[in-house]
Amino acid sequence: MSVDPLVLAEGLTKRFGDFEAVAGIDIEVRKGEAFGFLGPNGAGKSSTMRMVACVSPRSGGELRVLGMDPTVEGPKIRARLGVVPQQDNLDNELTVRQNLQVYGRYFGLSRKHVRDKAAELLEFAQLADRADDEVEPLSGGMKRRLTIARSLVNDPELLLLDEPTTGLDPQARHLLWDRLFRLKQQGVTLIVTTHYMDEAEQLCDRLVVMDKGRIAAEGSPSQLIDRYSTKEVLELRFPPGEQDPEPVRDLGERVEVLPDRVLVYTTDGEAALAAAHTRGVTPVSSLVRRSTLEDVFLRLTGRTLVD
Amino acid sequence: MSVGLVWRVLPPGLYARRARAVIERSYLVNRRAWMTVLSGFFESFFYLFAMGIGFSRLIGDVVGPGGQTMSYAAYVAPALLAASAMNGAVYDSTFNIFFKLKYAKVYDGMLATPLGPFDVAIGEVSWALIRGAIYATGFLTVISVVGLTSSPWTILALPVVLLVALAFAAVGMACTTFMRSWQDFDLVQLALLPMFLFSATFYPLSVYPEGLQWIVRLSPLYHAVELMRGLTAGVLEWAMLGHLAYFVVMAVVGLLVAGRRLGKLLLS
Ligand SMILES: Nc1ncnc2c1ncn2[C@@H]1O[C@H](COP(=O)(O)OP(=O)(O)OP(=O)(O)O)[C@@H](O)[C@H]1O
Ligand SMILES: [Mg+2]
Numbered sequence: 001m002s003v004d005p006l007v008l009a010e011g012l013t014k015r016f017g018d019f020e021a022v023a024g025i026d027i028e029v030r031k032g033e034a035f036g037f038l039g040p041n042g043a044g045k046s047s048t049m050r051m052v053a054c055v056s057p058r059s060g061g062e063l064r065v066l067g068m069d070p071t072v073e074g075p076k077i078r079a080r081l082g083v084v085p086q087q088d089n090l091d092n093e094l095t096v097r098q099n100l101q102v103y104g105r106y107f108g109l110s111r112k113h114v115r116d117k118a119a120e121l122l123e124f125a126q127l128a129d130r131a132d133d134e135v136e137p138l139s140g141g142m143k144r145r146l147t148i149a150r151s152l153v154n155d156p157e158l159l160l161l162d163e164p165t166t167g168l169d170p171q172a173r174h175l176l177w178d179r180l181f182r183l184k185q186q187g188v189t190l191i192v193t194t195h196y197m198d199e200a201e202q203l204c205d206r207l208v209v210m211d212k213g214r215i216a217a218e219g220s221p222s223q224l225i226d227r228y229s230t231k232e233v234l235e236l237r238f239p240p241g242e243q244d245p246e247p248v249r250d251l252g253e254r255v256e257v258l259p260d261r262v263l264v265y266t267t268d269g270e271a272a273l274a275a276a277h278t279r280g281v282t283p284v285s286s287l288v289r290r291s292t293l294e295d296v297f298l299r300l301t302g303r304t305l306v307d
Numbered sequence: 308m309s310v311g312l313v314w315r316v317l318p319p320g321l322y323a324r325r326a327r328a329v330i331e332r333s334y335l336v337n338r339r340a341w342m343t344v345l346s347g348f349f350e351s352f353f354y355l356f357a358m359g360i361g362f363s364r365l366i367g368d369v370v371g372p373g374g375q376t377m378s379y380a381a382y383v384a385p386a387l388l389a390a391s392a393m394n395g396a397v398y399d400s401t402f403n404i405f406f407k408l409k410y411a412k413v414y415d416g417m418l419a420t421p422l423g424p425f426d427v428a429i430g431e432v433s434w435a436l437i438r439g440a441i442y443a444t445g446f447l448t449v450i451s452v453v454g455l456t457s458s459p460w461t462i463l464a465l466p467v468v469l470l471v472a473l474a475f476a477a478v479g480m481a482c483t484t485f486m487r488s489w490q491d492f493d494l495v496q497l498a499l500l501p502m503f504l505f506s507a508t509f510y511p512l513s514v515y516p517e518g519l520q521w522i523v524r525l526s527p528l529y530h531a532v533e534l535m536r537g538l539t540a541g542v543l544e545w546a547m548l549g550h551l552a553y554f555v556v557m558a559v560v561g562l563l564v565a566g567r568r569l570g571k572l573l574l575s
Contacts, residue, residue, distance in 0.1 A: 055418055055574055074320040075421040083419045089412040093336040102335065105328040106420035154420075 004067050006031050006158050006189050007052055011061035014047045014213075021047040023213035024061060029158075034180075034190040036200045036207030038293070040303045043210040045193040046086050049162050052191065053083045066158065079107060082156030086163050086193075088147045090135045097122065097131040100150055107154040117153055124179065125149035140167045148176065152183075159183065161192045165199060177202050197293045209300050216300040221293055228299050229291035230254070232269035236276065236283035237261045247279050248272070256298055265295070321570055322425035329417065329430025330437070337438075344438065351391035351446050358509065359383045359455070370511075373542035381455040385535035386508040388446050388468060392439055393528055394499065396472040399435035400479035401495050405486055414573055424570035428562055432476045439472040440465070450539070458541025467538065467551070471531040474554040477561025484568035502528045527557060 007029040014022035022044040029035045037045045050056035051063060054070040054077050063070055065077045091099050097118050104114030122128040125145040130138065138146065144167050151159060161180075165173040180203060184190055194200055200207055201221045208218045217224055230253055236243070243262045245255045252266035262283075266272045269288030276286075297303070337344055359380035371377040407413040414427050443465055450456055479495075486492070506528035512520055523529050530550040537547060 053419060055415075057574060072320065075323045075423060078419065079421040081419075085415070085419070087412075089416040091332070091413055091416060092411055093413075094332070098335055102328070102332050103416070103420065105331055106325065106417060106422050108325055108328070108421065 005029060005064075006066055007035075007191070008064040009048075009052075009061065010063075012048070012051065012058055012063055013060035014044070014051060014056065015059040020213050022051070025208075025210070025213075025215050027208060027215070029189060029191060031189055032184070032187055033205045034184055034192065034203050036204030037191070037193040037210055038195075038200055038207055038297060039193075039210035040301055042212075043301075044213040045210055046162055048210075049086075049160050049191070049193060053081060053160050054078050055083075079154065080157045082151035082154065082159040084148050084151045084159075084161045084164050086166075088143045090143055090146060090150070092134070092136050094135065095132050096127055096135060096138070096146060099135060099146060100153055103150050104153040109154065114153065121149040121152060124152070126175075141169055141172055144168055145172065145176075156188065158189045158191070161190065163193055163195065165194070165196065173199070197297075200293055209297060211301045217296070224293065224296045225291050227296075229295040230265040231267050231291060232265075233289055233291055233295060234264040234266060234269040234272045234276070235261050235287040235289065236264070236281065237285045237287075238283055247281050248276050251275050254299075263295070263298075265291070321423040321566060322429075323421045323423050324426070325422055326426045326430035326433060328422065329427055330433050333431070333434035337434075347395060347438070348442055348445060350394075351387055351442060352449070354387045354391065355380075355384055355446075355450070358387065371542075372537050372540045375457075375540060375542070377457070377540065378455070381450075381457070381539070382536070383509060384450045384455045385464065385539040386532040388443060388450075388464065389471060389528060389531035389535045390503050390506075390508060391446070392443060392468045392472040393475050393502070393531065395439050395442060396435050396475035397479040397495065397499060399438065400432065400476040401483045401486075401492065404431060404480055404483050405489075405492070408483070408569075408572070414569065418573050424573065425562075425566040428477075428480060428566040428569055432473060432480060432562065432565075435476040436469055436472055440469055443468045443472075456539040458539065460538045460541045460543065464535055464538040467534050468531070470551065470554050470558065471527075471534070474527065474557035474561065477558045477565060479561075481561045481564035481568065484565060484572060502526050507532055527553065530554065 005028045007027065009025060009027045011024045011026065012022060013020065013024050025048065037048065039045050047056065051058050051070070052065055054065065054074040057071060066080055068077050070077055091102065094102055100118035100121050101114045104117055109117070122131050125148065127142060127146060127149070130142065135143065135146070144164070148164060165176055168176065177199070180190060190203070192199070192203055204221065206218070206220050207224070209216045209224070217228060219227065234252065236248070237260060240260050243257055243260070245257050245262050248262060248264055249255050251272040252264040254265040256263040264272050273286055273288060362383070363379045366379040368376050369379050369382050371382050417427055418424065447461060447464055451461055505523060506526045507523060508528070512523060512529070515523060530553045534547055534550045537543060
């Protein structure tokens with residue numbers, strides 16, 4: 001038996017009026033993998049996620065989620081999805097616990113089942129001591145954790161996370177990564193959008209970089225780094241406005257100029273740094289490091305990730 | 308009315324037959340806001356006391372349905388029942404729903420689950436009806452006990468007033484989906500108040516000149532008042548079928564428009 005992809009998009013398009021937010025993308029997400037979307041603000045990540053979540057009809061192209069067409073079988077698909085939207089939409093008229101229980105009821109789960117499930121998820125989100133509090137006064141990070149817990153109430157096969165860790169403190173982020181990793185081990189498929197490099201590298205088996213509604217690159221984090229960047233990067237920091245790439249331009253395969261630094265892409269960063277010094281280049285500070293997804297991103301979109 | 312048939316002709320994916328979960332949510336929320344629920348309960352009694360008992364002293368007996376003589380309180384009580392059903396249903400389905408739609412984003416959350424826009428519409432309208440049924444039962448019991456009704460047909464006023472509430476809630480919700488800001492709600496007031504005052508609520512249709520009578524007949528509240536007054540007085544007429552049909556049409560059109568518009572707004 002061949003394993004059908006959980007999500008299959010061909011020429012998937014989303015238009016708002018004349019504006020094309022998603023301009024014909026092809027993606028294939030396989031069962032059990034963690035798939036990532038990277039891209040600058042407005043790239044079309046959330047628009048894509050909403051189409052996959054069957055809450056936004058596509059304007060063109062083909063889309064299959066769990067083997068079904070969202071236009072026809074939206075409710076059936078949604079029954080098996082977990083969704084963490086970019087913007088929390090918790091129910092402020094209900095308590096923390098009720099948010100989980102009532103949400104479970106929307107999925108048609110029995111009262112007893114949602115009672116037990118809510119207790120389990122409150123532990124998961126570390127909100128057990130706030131269980132009977134209002135949602136409104138929770139901190140931003142707590143709300144985020146509750147939204148994530150809520151998305152698990154129906155034991156989804158496919159979990160869609162739109163910037164799941166935005167607003168979480170480092171500890172909570174690591175905890176969530178750990179939880180997501182465990183879900184993945186249990187066979188849950190994950191689709192994640194993020195602005196954080198480390199998150200993408202940690203979580204994603206495969207990712208696409210989106211820009212202006214199109215896919216700019218696709219592959220595993222290490223493949224992308226191999227393909228679009230060099231092994232090492234030399235960072236030369238200058239006071240803003242004083243960075244001049246000309247003296248170092250030939251020291252690497254490629255040079256990027258950022259507001260406060262010049263990046264030299266090269267196989268040997270130390271050698272490039274020594275060469276820069278002999279040419280009389282005097283940066284405020286310098287750093288040699290390995291290439292990351294950030295560099296791939298910069299190369300492909302001309303922008304840094306968090307802007 | 309074959310409700311089942313109406314839902315079967317809906318496009319797939321918009322209705323998951325799980326409106327009950329939406330009602331459950333409303334129940335949980337309102338359990339905590341019981342003061343609001345209780346104040347709504349007393350509203351119709353305040354009106355009855357002011358209009359019915361107060362004016363009764365001045366006015367004495369009047370000629371009611373079928374030419375029978377009745378106290379002014381008995382004349383006006385069923386009309387107040389109709390008006391309070393209208394008010395309750397419209398407030399529930401406009402202010403309340405607008406807030407959840409635009410600010411609280413409650414429905415966005417719901418639609419990420421198997422629920423569809425019609426589950427939301429039906430669930431919310433049903434809650435308005437459940438509340439309306441509680442109020443109406445209380446009101447009908449009290450006016451029967453104090454002798455303001457004169458017929459066992461009064462019992463039918465309950466299901467009929469629920470149909471009236473359903474119709475107003477459905478149309479109210481449909482209108483809400485077109486509203487863009489709170490300013491638009493002045494229009495709701497502008498529609499409700501004259502309807503309340505001029506729909507033959509406090510005096511018979513015959514006081515109006517012929518031309519105006521036809522305008523009053525357009526008012527849905529007029530048809531509700533006629534139904535309530537006829538039933539509590541025990542005067543049943545064929546015209547009542549016409550009044551009922553008016554509300555059936557309102558309810559069906561309102562719900563269809565509300566569900567579709569909700570889908571358009573939320574599933575964008
Ligand atoms: N409902 C809408 N109506 C009109 N335009 C929209 C709508 N939703 C999104 N857009 C536009 O589509 C484009 C892509 O938006 P989208 O939210 O998908 O970006 P994103 O990649 O998620 O960005 P971010 O990283 O900021 O979340 C943006 O230009 C946005 O203004
Ligand atoms: Mg987004």
